[in-house]
Amino acid sequence: MSDMTASASPADVLIVGGGIGGLSAAFALAREGLRVRVLEQAREFGEVGAGLQIAPNCTRILSDYGLLDEAKRLGVLPKSMVMRDAVDDAELTRLDLTDLERRYGFPYMVIHRSDLHGIFLRACRTAGVDLVTDARIVGYENTEAGARVVSEDGRTDEARVVIAADGLHSVARGLLSDDEPVSSSYVAYRAAVPIEQAGRDVDLSEVSVHVGPGCHFVHYGLRGGEMLNQVAVFQSPKALAGEADWGTPDELDAAFDATCPEVKDGISLMWRDRWWRMFDRDPIMTWVHGNIALLGDAAHPPLQYMAQGAIMAIEDGWVLARHAAAHRAEDGSIDWRATLTAYEAVRPEHCRRVLTTARAWGELWHLDGLARLQRNTLLRARDTYDYSFIDWIYGPTALTPEEEPPMFAPIPLGSADISGLTR
Amino acid sequence: MSDMTASASPADVLIVGGGIGGLSAAFALAREGLRVRVLEQAREFGEVGAGLQIAPNCTRILSDYGLLDEAKRLGVLPKSMVMRDAVDDAELTRLDLTDLERRYGFPYMVIHRSDLHGIFLRACRTAGVDLVTDARIVGYENTEAGARVVSEDGRTDEARVVIAADGLHSVARGLLSDDEPVSSSYVAYRAAVPIEQAGRDVDLSEVSVHVGPGCHFVHYGLRGGEMLNQVAVFQSPKALAGEADWGTPDELDAAFDATCPEVKDGISLMWRDRWWRMFDRDPIMTWVHGNIALLGDAAHPPLQYMAQGAIMAIEDGWVLARHAAAHRAEDGSIDWRATLTAYEAVRPEHCRRVLTTARAWGELWHLDGLARLQRNTLLRARDTYDYSFIDWIYGPTALTPEEEPPMFAPIPLGSADISGLTR
Numbered sequence: 001m002s003d004m005t006a007s008a009s010p011a012d013v014l015i016v017g018g019g020i021g022g023l024s025a026a027f028a029l030a031r032e033g034l035r036v037r038v039l040e041q042a043r044e045f046g047e048v049g050a051g052l053q054i055a056p057n058c059t060r061i062l063s064d065y066g067l068l069d070e071a072k073r074l075g076v077l078p079k080s081m082v083m084r085d086a087v088d089d090a091e092l093t094r095l096d097l098t099d100l101e102r103r104y105g106f107p108y109m110v111i112h113r114s115d116l117h118g119i120f121l122r123a124c125r126t127a128g129v130d131l132v133t134d135a136r137i138v139g140y141e142n143t144e145a146g147a148r149v150v151s152e153d154g155r156t157d158e159a160r161v162v163i164a165a166d167g168l169h170s171v172a173r174g175l176l177s178d179d180e181p182v183s184s185s186y187v188a189y190r191a192a193v194p195i196e197q198a199g200r201d202v203d204l205s206e207v208s209v210h211v212g213p214g215c216h217f218v219h220y221g222l223r224g225g226e227m228l229n230q231v232a233v234f235q236s237p238k239a240l241a242g243e244a245d246w247g248t249p250d251e252l253d254a255a256f257d258a259t260c261p262e263v264k265d266g267i268s269l270m271w272r273d274r275w276w277r278m279f280d281r282d283p284i285m286t287w288v289h290g291n292i293a294l295l296g297d298a299a300h301p302p303l304q305y306m307a308q309g310a311i312m313a314i315e316d317g318w319v320l321a322r323h324a325a326a327h328r329a330e331d332g333s334i335d336w337r338a339t340l341t342a343y344e345a346v347r348p349e350h351c352r353r354v355l356t357t358a359r360a361w362g363e364l365w366h367l368d369g370l371a372r373l374q375r376n377t378l379l380r381a382r383d384t385y386d387y388s389f390i391d392w393i394y395g396p397t398a399l400t401p402e403e404e405p406p407m408f409a410p411i412p413l414g415s416a417d418i419s420g421l422t423r
Numbered sequence: 424m425s426d427m428t429a430s431a432s433p434a435d436v437l438i439v440g441g442g443i444g445g446l447s448a449a450f451a452l453a454r455e456g457l458r459v460r461v462l463e464q465a466r467e468f469g470e471v472g473a474g475l476q477i478a479p480n481c482t483r484i485l486s487d488y489g490l491l492d493e494a495k496r497l498g499v500l501p502k503s504m505v506m507r508d509a510v511d512d513a514e515l516t517r518l519d520l521t522d523l524e525r526r527y528g529f530p531y532m533v534i535h536r537s538d539l540h541g542i543f544l545r546a547c548r549t550a551g552v553d554l555v556t557d558a559r560i561v562g563y564e565n566t567e568a569g570a571r572v573v574s575e576d577g578r579t580d581e582a583r584v585v586i587a588a589d590g591l592h593s594v595a596r597g598l599l600s601d602d603e604p605v606s607s608s609y610v611a612y613r614a615a616v617p618i619e620q621a622g623r624d625v626d627l628s629e630v631s632v633h634v635g636p637g638c639h640f641v642h643y644g645l646r647g648g649e650m651l652n653q654v655a656v657f658q659s660p661k662a663l664a665g666e667a668d669w670g671t672p673d674e675l676d677a678a679f680d681a682t683c684p685e686v687k688d689g690i691s692l693m694w695r696d697r698w699w700r701m702f703d704r705d706p707i708m709t710w711v712h713g714n715i716a717l718l719g720d721a722a723h724p725p726l727q728y729m730a731q732g733a734i735m736a737i738e739d740g741w742v743l744a745r746h747a748a749a750h751r752a753e754d755g756s757i758d759w760r761a762t763l764t765a766y767e768a769v770r771p772e773h774c775r776r777v778l779t780t781a782r783a784w785g786e787l788w789h790l791d792g793l794a795r796l797q798r799n800t801l802l803r804a805r806d807t808y809d810y811s812f813i814d815w816i817y818g819p820t821a822l823t824p825e826e827e828p829p830m831f832a833p834i835p836l837g838s839a840d841i842s843g844l845t846r
Contacts, residue, residue: 323768341761342768345746383806391814 011037011130012334014149014159016137016172018045020113021296021313022165023120023129027065028321030127034334038129039149039157041136047117050192051222051229053207053307054111056104056394061318062119063106070119075111076221079205085376086212089260092379097207103387104394110207110220110229112192116310140164140172142290161336162292163320165313168279170298175289181279184303184362185239187247188278189232189270195221198228200265210263213368215255217263230266232256233278233304235366247275278303280359283352288340295320300351305361308354308393319346354393434460434553435757437572437582439560439595441468443536444719444736445588446543446552450488451744453550457757461552462572462580464559470540473615474645474652476630476730477534479527479817484741486529493542498534499644502628508799509635512683515802520630526810527817533630533643533652535615539733563587563595565713584759585715586743588736591702593721598712604702607726607785608662610670611701612655612693618644621651623688633686636791638678640686653689655679656701656727658789670698701726703782706775711763718743723774728784731777731816742769777816 013029015022018040026036054062054071062068081095101107124131135157139150146160164172168181195202204221215234222229234255238246249272256267280303287294296313323342327335367375387394436452438445441463449459477485477494485491504518524530547554558580562573569583587595591604618625627644638657645652657678661669672695679690703726710717719736746765750758790798810817 337761338764341764345765345768386809386811388809388811388814391811392818395815 009035011035011157011159013037013161013163014039014147014157015163015165015295016149017165017167017296017298018042018121018131018133019047019165019167019296019313020117020120020310021298021316022163023117023124024314025163025165025295025317025320026129027120027123027127028317029324030124030129031065032321032325032328033332034324036124036129037157037159038124038131039135039137039151040131040133043133045117045121045131045133047114049113050190050231051110051220052113052116052310053108053220054116055108055307055311056100056106058311058314059106059109060104061314064318065123067119067123068106071111071116072107072109074115074119074223075109076204076223076225077107077109078207078220081108081207081209083209083211083379084262085372086210086215086217086256086259086263087372089210089262090376092211092376093382094384096384099385100387100394108207110222112222112227112229113310115223137164137166138171140175140289140292142292147291160291160334161340163295164292164298165295167297168281168301170294172289172292173284173294173298175292176286176294177284179282179284181281181301183239184278184280184359185235185246186233186278186303186362187236187239187251188276188304189249189252189272190276191230191270192222192227193230193269195226195228197269199269200262202228204228210259211365212256212259212263213372214366215259216365217256217259217266219266228269230269232267232270236277239277247277249275280355283348283355285348285352286344287348288344291336291340293320293340293343299348300355302351302355303358303362305365306354306358306393308358312351312354315350316343316347319343432458434458434580434582436460436584436586437462437570437580438586438588438718439572440588440590440719440721441465441544441554441556442470442588442590442719442736443540443543443733444721444739445586446540446547447737448586448588448718448740448743449552450543450546450550451740452747453547453552454488455744455748455751456755457747459547459552460580460582461547461554462558462560462574463554463556466556468540468544468554468556470537472536473613473654474533474643475536475539475733476531476643477539478531478730478734478813479523479529481734481737482529482532483527484737487741488546490542490546491529494534494539495530495532497538497542497646498532499627499646499648500530500532501630501643504531504630504632506632506634506802507685508795509633509638509640509679509682509686510795512633512685513799515634515799516805517807519807522808523810523817531630533645535645535650535652536733538646560587560589561594563598563712563715565715570714583714583757584763586718587715587721588718590720591704591724593717595712595715596707596717596721598715599709599717600707602705602707604704604724606662607701607703607782608669609656609658609701609726609785610662610674611699611727612672612675612695613699614653614693615645615650616653616692618649618651620692622692623685625651627651633682634788635679635682635686636795637789638682639788640679640682640689642689651692653692655690655693662700670700672698703778706771706778708771708775709767710771711767714759714763716743716763716766722771723778725774725778726781726785728788729777729781729816731781735774735777738773739766739770742766 012034013036015026015038018038026038030036062071083092097108136152137149138152141148147162148158150156204225207220210217218231236246236251281301287299295316302309320343323339324334327338435457436459438449438461441461449461453459506515520531559575560572561575564571570585571581573579627648630643633640641654659669659674703724710722718739725732743766747757747762750761
């Protein structure tokens with residue numbers, strides 16, 4: 001049995017998976033002075049996909065990492081998020097993202113998935129993370145001193161702790177649960193194209209969401225407005241019928257046939273050579289198996305309706321590193337058992353809520369008939385500045401000890417400080 | 424060295440302090456099958472004080488314990504909470520407590536402190552908790568197998584874990600911090616009197632709060648409306664001047680001299696033979712010292728402005744017992760190290776926020792001059808049904824895995840379920 005990285009010095013932490021979750025956790029731990037090695041199965045570190053929305057609970061962490069300015073340069077900071085009915089284009093509700101930034105202290109922004117990945121990759125390199133490619137991990141086991149991983153080609157590596165950020169189809173998750181990915185029978189089409197190809201007037205100051213019967217459509221700008229990002233999601237009749245070949249472009253066109261011109265114009269731009277069938281998994285509350293812990297999609301792959309998948313992964317790494325720092329002895333050694341226990345005490349409940357709420361949001365968005373009209377009435381009744389449905393996600397949590405909770409609604413949460421009043 | 428309870432069998436957990444925090448934790452742990460002993464310094468188990476407000480984050484736990492119906496029989500469920508200006512009696516803002524119960528799934532109620540204590544005392548007896556009085560603990564030490572306590576008269580007792588619920592002046596806290604109680608220079612007068620002694624029309628469907636310059640006044644009903652509970656709180660000029668004899672009844676009368684008749688009429692009823700100087704402590708984030716852990720006021724004594732002191736203690740016990748259950752091995756033994764690590768990962772941050780926010784609320788309530796008018800404008804602008812300033816306290820937290828978070832504002836949080844829409 002050969003070592004995976006014969007020449008490298010031993011790591012304190014092995015991270016399996018070099019996606020956004022794995023790399024952000026690696027950076028967070030390296031920042032605490034730990035020797036971290038990332039094992040990525042692909043030939044190169046990279047990300048497929050298109051745009052990504054990053055809410056204040058993520059930009060707050062990027063700011064703590066010193067990476068927010070770079071993210072802002074690469075992304076777009078929209079002024080509002082508007083939800084409309086996909087059938088008649090009528091506005092249902094909106095968020096004022098300028099006010100939202102005031103409330104939570106950090107911006108809501110959109111960025112290309114590969115740009116965010118690149119930010120973490122560069123940060124890892126600068127922080128001295130050992131980045132290994134071509135390492136597909138197929139086996140995990142606890143050892144007396146830590147945990148060991150085995151790659152597809154029989155190589156092994158070992159460290160005090162192994163963090164499995166190996167995604168929706170996580171191998172490590174099998175140590176803790178025999179659940180399988182759950183098909184939503186929905187499929188996503190994406191497109192990220194130069195803005196001049198849009199072929200229509202698009203207001204890039206908005207994140208726009210059209211919700212319709214069994215479908216929805218999202219668009220926003222990327223890279224300072226040079227690109228238009230689009231996502232079209234629909235329920236596949238062939239998936240419902242149990243057919244294997246589901247989510248094909250003919251289904252895309254049929255699903256959006258009854259939508260308004262503003263949406264249909266966008267559908268014609270979608271990439272048609274690839275699509276993403278949407279799976280999540282049931283929440284699990286145990287993420288730690290000895291010295292092996294799950295992180296990101298391996299622990300909590302959501303449906304994407306809350307745009308919190310990548311963010312939860314980034315939060316995981318932040319929390320893990322924070323508790324590692326809190327459980328560091330005077331000689332610099334980390335009490336990993338306490339760290340992983342704390343991580344597991346804090347994270348699964350929040351992620352469970354995001355997973356179940358994302359499913360419920362999906363139902364709400366995709367209603368038809370009378371229920372759709374009732375939904376529209378509810379959404380129209382929502383005050384633009386009522387944040388009660390997102391405070392629990394974007395607001396101060398156990399994640400953010402620097403933040404103070406809201407005082408009274410008129411006092412913005414990002415600066416919940418009444419000292420100005422008493423002067 | 425004699426044993427404190429020579430005849431009793433050894434306990435799994437010793438709890439020092441038989442107040443609401445100690446007893447509720449004892450009950451929570453006994454409910455998990457643990458052998459629990461409570462060591463109380465007084466001759467008898469009992470509580471001094473008057474009324475107590477218990478918000479949905481507490482009634483939710485009482486419901487889980489099967490104790491809510493008993494609490495409802497002994498308490499009062501008011502219909503609204505109204506905040507008025509103590510100078511001119513003008514309404515500033517209100518909570519609709521019926522709607523609040525709908526939102527959070529559990530009621531907001533008021534109860535006599537001794538009644539709530541009695542509920543936990545009876546529950547502990549039924550659950551087989553060993554209740555020991557006349558045991559004033561003055562020493563704590565970790566041992567190889569757990570922790571040991573020493574009483575004032577030299578007796579000792581020992582268990583796997585010691586929970587110190589020994590209040591504001593906690594001895595055990597000295598193991599973790601050298602901080603001292605912080606005087607707010609405010610003092611509270613109380614009265615709980617038969618309703619016929621009120622001598623004025625009092626609307627017991629309300630929890631009423633009058634906020635004024637350097638003072639505030641609270642009243643509500645108790646025991647099904649048979650009693651009127653009043654609290655008068657003010658800043659003591661003698662405390663500010665550094666005099667030892669502060670908070671005397673002459674200061675009470677002077678402090679409320681400029682308030683409206685609705686308040687002044689109540690002041691005449693206050694008990695004048697005892698008063699409570701109001702102290703809190705700075706937040707501390709480490710509550711666990713080996714096998715000894717702080718709970719309740721010992722860990723986080725707040726100023727009372729959020730009415731969360733007793734509630735936080737009750738939450739502490741619930742969380743502790745929940746994590747003990749989660750870290751139980753197949754042979755029934757509890758991994759206490761993991762349990763205490765999880766407890767400390769979850770609780771201190773929330774309590775830190777309550778402590779700092781309570782101080783800020785106190786400042787807000789007690790403003791004078793122009794700042795008071797600005798405050799009043801802010802409070803009047805608050806929508807009755809805007810819960811963003813309390814969602815983080817009353818809403819779903821890591822405490823309440825059964826609860827789902829809010830979907831959209833119009834959908835009540837207590838039943839965040841859109842299934843009705845899709846039928």
